[in-house]
Amino acid sequence: MTEYCIIFAIIFLIQFRNVSTDKGYLIRTVLSFCILFLYGGLRTNCNDFDVYESFYDVAYKYGANAAIDYNDHIEYGWAVISHLFPSFRLLIMAQTFLFCSIYAYLTYKYIPSKYSWIIILMLFITGDKSVMFMCSAMRNSVAISILLLSFPFMLKRKWFIVIALVLAASTIHTSALIFIPVVGIIAFLTHRTVQMHKVELYIWVALLVSLVVFPINTLIEPFSVLFMQEDLFRYYDVISAQHTSAGIAATYGSVLLSVGVLYYTYKYARTIEENLIGRLSLLMTYSYLLGTLNVRVVQNYLMFFVLFMALICKCRMSRAIKIVYFALVLIFFGYALFVVELNNQYCHFDSFETVI
Secondary structure, X not given: OHHHHXXXXXXXXXXXXXXXXXXXHHHXXXXXXXXXXXXXXXXXXXXXXXXXXXXXXXXXXXXXXXXXXXXXXXXXXXXXXXXXXXXXXXXXXXXXXXXXXXXXXXXXHHOOHHHHHHHHHHHHHOOOOOHHHHHXXXXXXXXXXXHHHHHHHHHOOOHHHHHHHHHHHHOOOOOHHHHHHHHHHHHHXXXXXXXXXXXXXXXXXXXXXXXXXXXXXXXXXXXXXXXXOOOHHHHHHHHHHHHHHHHHHHHHHHHHHHHHHHHHHHHOOOOHXXXXXXXXXXXXXXXXXXXXXXXXXXXXXXXXXXXXXXXXXXXXXXXXXXXXXHHHHHHHHHXXXXXXXXXXXXXXXXXXXXXX
């Protein structure tokens, strides 16, 4: 964790370098995420590193079919990619470059330069679900990167491109068949309504109350199988342990975070981008009420909440409300990372190693 904190401290400080032009902001953003790319791309140990390296060795030497015979929990598309790359290090760097470039693009495209520090701070405090997770679960990382890549096309209503991206992502990680279409459906509905009206607000509130009151996690538990294909039993234990350790704090935290997102989206979101990011952030905050399935949902939709935090800071909401909400968010995710995650027996992020 020491290297992780140092790297993010450097990137965070870079955000306060004054830029007066779009070109200057672009250069600053590229520099920031290049540092993150080097940190992740040169990693030598991070959770599933050995599993992916062993799979790569088989795929590269004997072909995609042999790799699938070796580990049939991994999709064929990843086997083909592993076979085509000349070295495992280049594969790691390509996968890291993909998610770092997507993070950089979304930051530069949708967040004003004076608020980019919020993106970096949020990525740091949610590291177990964002940066560290993307470095660890390589296939899921590519699928999530493609999900984020589809976001601008959804805003432009280029649905054929979105469908193509869904199909491509599903050959890497099957969960993309669920997570990307859900975003597409919400994007489609957002284009029709844009701003959140009272009826929709009431629906979201009713859903939140229902998730708190009724134990629907027992109903959706079987669907967890789809999102834990790498090693079914091990991942089930990991996710169950994380959910149990969060306990009632996750419930109260989810409600508080969700209320903030609802308040902003209903009262302050004006553009199609702001309204869509707000609604997608609700998917993330509500997911803490979904039992063991919440972990995968959070990992897929977290970046929208990261963007949301910058949007809420730039809106005309009361400064006092902003400060209180921002503090709650930092406490919630800080506790999840430094207390829950780092004390989890399955956590290996504290031993993350790089060539640097």
